[in-house]
Amino acid sequence: MKIRTLSNLLLLFVVLSFLGIISFNLAFALKEETLKAEEELADSLTHALFLAVQEDEWYFRSGTVFDKESFHGTQRKIAQLIEKIATENRTTDRKIxxxxxxxxxxxxxxxxxISSLTLKERxxxxxxxxxxxxxxxxxxKNLVKSIYEKRKKIHxxxxxxxxxxxxxxxxxxxFFLFYLRRRIHGPLLRLEEGFAALSTGNFAYRTDLRRNDEFGLLARNFDGMAETLQSTTVSVEGLKREIEKRRETEATLREEEEKLxxxxxxxxxxxxAIPDNLTLQDRDLKILWANRGAAHSLNLSSSEEIVGKYCYTLWHNRTAPCEICPVQECFKTKREAEATVYTPDGRIWDLRxxxxxxxGDEVVNVIEVGRDVTVHRKLEAQLLQAQKMEAIGLMAxxxxxxxxxxLSAIMGYCQLALIKEKRGEPLSHYLEQIVSSCERAAAMTQGLLAFSRKQPANFALFDLNDLVRGFEKFLRRLVREDICLKYLYAEEKLPVMVDRGQIEQVIMNLVTNAQDAMPRGGGLTIETRSVYHDEELVRTHGYGKAGEYAVLIITDTGVGMDKNTLQRVFEPFFTTKSEGKGTGLGLSTVYGSxxxxxxxxxxxxxPGQGTTVKVYLPMARGKVIEAREEAPVEETLPTGKETILLAEDDQALREALATTLKTFGYTVIEAADGEEALEKFDAHRETLDLLILDAIMPRINGRQVYEKIKSIKPYKTIIISGYSKDIFAQNGIPLTEEVIFLSKPISPVALLKRVREVLGEIKSP
Ligand SMILES: Nc1ncnc2c1ncn2[C@@H]1O[C@H](COP(=O)(O)OP(=O)(O)OP(=O)(O)O)[C@@H](O)[C@H]1O
Ligand SMILES: [Mg+2]
Known part of the structure; x- marks a missing residue:
């Protein structure tokens, strides 16, 4: 039921109640009036009856007319009163x-x-x-009482x-209050709660009032509103979440983008960063993309300068694709392709x-990787060359x-024979021929030893300029007149730690080659210079160490060399010269030295353009020894009377050396190896003045013999060997004034001079 209806009903009920009460009170008042009137009548009747009772006796006694009248009057009055009560009041007890x-x-x-009655009867x-x-x-009285009781009842x-x-x-x-509480206050509370919930954003609140009254309507409207709000809020929330999600997605996207x-x-x-050429090419060999390495290989600063151009134009300087093109092959075969190509600038490329x-399986583009292997190939070739040289060197x-x-033995004997023979004797000419042939052969072995770096060397600090200048006189004699010889010296000093003889040999060999290359004359320039050979140069040349170098440059305007010749020039015995003209040891010696x-x-x-040979010598820092002219060879050979222990395993050489020494006055005790040397030493230790020990002997070598003897008593010693004295220094024999070195082949002159040098001046007897 609707509140309005209910409240109308309530209002009606209250009004009716009031009306009822009013009419009830009115009825009560009327009834009260009636009863009062009736009571009053009854009272008057009772009173009349009471009076009648008193009058009756008198009337009956007297029986007078007057009295009679009065009696009747009373009787009528009573009758009237009864009449009045009976007619006016309906409540009176009729029976009474x-x-x-x-x-x-x-x-x-x-x-x-009465009047007819006797007194007694009366x-x-x-x-x-x-x-x-x-x-x-x-x-x-009953009547009054009955009225009273009625009144009481009515009351x-x-x-x-x-x-x-x-x-x-x-x-x-x-009921109304309860109703208010039950039907109005409750829903009001729910609604109030609802509004409070809405105000705090809780749109999920529902009153859930299922009623047909206004509250029901209000609640339904409220719930509807909350529903709408919630759905709106949900959609707003959804929107918010969507925005948030989108933001997150955007952030992720940005992050991904940043990552990408x-x-x-x-x-x-x-x-x-890859130094190789990396290019992306299309079917026409057009460059679509290139890395920096590709740009650098073309001396361009940016790879963008390459894009859009053709591979064959850029690297091969051509107007059409090359005959061998791995990119074209790759497009054709749909497989990886490789090739090694040469570019006009002299570079070698490994292409992939x-x-x-x-x-599907259609080749859209091709990536070409090009590696400049020029240096690598050079290095490979150089390594091979070096290995070859090393092997040849060992053998040589x-x-x-x-x-x-x-040779030492042959030369020794020949020289001895020459000493014994007088000049001009028939044999002396042959002997001289043998010696000169031996000298040539010795020079060759020197060349071979120099090449194999086993030639003894005597390093000292020189200024390269001075060294070359000191050699000028000799060269002047060597070089033909149809050759224009020029010197270009570096202004600064070029200190180098060198074996002067070896460097002179190097110059001589190179100048001879230059001269041979200019049979009809030409220009020959000898130049000195200092250069800094940096890491880059080391890398591109593939040899040497980084550092400062003194360079000796010998240039000729001769016939030059082709590639094949150039590759082999350092090989011992490689010569293009006719037999007897060249041994092919010149450049090998240069190389070794x-x-x-x-x-x-x-x-x-x-070919046809001449040749330039550059000799790089590491620059040394220190005091430069003034290059001096070679001292003239002494004519007279020194003699002596001392006793020498000579240990040499090569019998011929030992005998040659012994003969030379004996011929010149010395006493020689010979030993065929180290062990024998020690035995002989034990036997002659008191008389010995000098030890001549071959460095390399079977069983006990020269160094061991030297050390054993030295531990007993130090002797003046000459170490003889075909190897460098440095090797001995490295092997533990320190060379001093008392211990000197003599390299093979040993000429009798050199031997006698060195022996005298070590033993000192002959003591006068
Ligand atoms: N300056 C040069 N010009 C042209 N070719 C040269 C030059 N120097 C050397 N060669 C070539 O190198 C070869 C080897 O030279 P190398 O000096 O080693 O031997 P050789 O001169 O032939 O003989 P050797 O020096 O022993 O008398 C020569 O035969 C020659 O073909
Ligand atoms: Mg030569």
Whole structure:
């Protein structure tokens, strides 16, 4: 039921209740009035009856007319009163009224008979009337009592009705309050809660009031509103979440983008860091993308300058693709392709083409990786060359060593024979021929030893300029007149730690070659210079160490060399010269000597264009020894009387040396090896003045013999060997004034001079 209906009903109920109470009170008041009037009548009747009772006796006794009249008057009055009560008041007990009326009639009839009665009878009647009157009076009293009781009942009834009405009203009010609480306050609270929830953003709140009244309507509207709000909020929330999600997605995207950018940058940097050429090419060999390495290989600063151009134009200087093109092959075969190509600038490239497939197996583009292997190839060739040289050197060295011993013996004997023979004797000419042939052979073995770097060397600090200048006189004699010889000296000093003889040999060999290359004359320039050979040069040349070098440059305008000749010039016995003209040891010697000095040689030559040979010697820091002219060879050979222990395993050489020494006055105790040397030493230790020990002997070598003897008593010693004295220094024999070195082949002159040098001046007897 609707609140309005209910409240209307309630209002009606309250109004009716009030009306009821008012009418009830009115009815009560009317009833009260009626009863009061009736009571008053009853009272008057009772009073009239009471008076009648008193009058009756008198009337009956006297029985006078007057009295009669008065008696009747009273009787009428009583009858009127009864009449009045009977007609006006409906509440009066009719029976009592009738009884009173009857008694009144009886008394009247009695009275009418009085005059005919005797006194005695009268007395009796009086008594009867008295009883009747008394009865009548009692009836009157009953009447009053009945009215009173009615009144009392009415009072009680009204009291009850009043209470009922009050209770009804109270109940109504309680009901109303309960109703208010139940039907209005509750929903109001729900709605209030609802609004409070809405205000805090809780749109999920529902009143859930299922009613048909206004509250129901309000609640439904509220719930609807909350629903709408919630759905709106949900959609707003959804929107918010969507925005948030989108933001997150955007952030992720940005992050991914940044990652991708960084990756691409790293990838680009990586590709640019690769020194090889990396290019992306299309079917026409057009460059679509290139790395920095590709640009650098073309001396361009940016790879963008390459994009859009053709591979064959850029690197091969052509107008059409090359015959061998791995990229074209790759497009054709759909497989990786490789090739080694030469570019016009003299570079060698290892090329590799890798296909890039599109949809299906179609090759869309090709990535070409080009590696400049020029230096690598050069290094490879140089390594091979170096290995070859090393092998040849080893072989040449060992041959030369043995050969030296033989030569030393031949030369020794020849020279001895020459000493014994007088000049002009028939044999002396042959002997001189043998010696000169031996000298040539010795020179060859020297060359071989120099090449194998086993030639003894005597390093000292020189200024390269001075060294060359000191050699000028000799060269002037060597060089033909049709050759224009020029010197270009470096202005600064060029200190080098060199074996002067070896460097002079180097110059001589190179000048001889230059001269041979200019059979019809030409220009020959000898130049000195200082250069700094940096890491880059080391890398590109593939040899040498980084550092400062003194360079000796010998240039001729001769016939030059082709590539094949150039590749082999350092090989021992490689010569293009006719037999007897060249041994092919000149440049091998140069190579060995310069290597020995930790330098390197470069030759630039082209057929018909002349040749430039550059000899790099590491620059030394220190006091430069003034280059001096060679001292003239002494004519007279020194003699001596001392006793010498000579240990040499090569019998021929030992005998030659012993003969030489003996011929010149010395006592020689010979030993064929180290062990024998020690035995002989034990036997002659008191008389010995000098030890001559071959460095390399079977069983016990020279060094061990030397050390054993030295531990007993130090002796002046000459170490003889075909190897460098440095090797001995390295092997633990320190060379001093007392211990000197003599390299093979040993000429008798050199031997006698060195022996005298070590032993000192001959003591006068
Ligand atoms: N300046 C040069 N110009 C042209 N060719 C040269 C020059 N120097 C050397 N060669 C070539 O190198 C070869 C080897 O030279 P190398 O000096 O080693 O031997 P050789 O001169 O032939 O003989 P050797 O020097 O022993 O008398 C020569 O035969 C020659 O063909
Ligand atoms: Mg030569």
């Amino acid at each position: 009224l009738e009884s009173i009326s009857n008694i009144n009639s009886t008394i009247t009839s009695l009275f009418d008979r 007395e009796q009647e009086i008594f009867r009337v008295k009883g009747l009157r008394h009865l009548q009076y009692l009836e009157g 009680e009834l009204f009291h009850l009705a009043g209470n009922g009405l009050t209770a009804a009203l109270g109940f109504t009010i309680i 950018r960084r990756l691409s940058q790293e990838f680009h940097t990586l590709l640019n 083409a890798v296909p890039l497939f599109g949809k 060295g060992s041959v030369a060593h043995d050969f030296n011993n033989i 310069v290597k020995r000095h930790e330098g390197f040689v470069n030759i630039y030559s082209e």
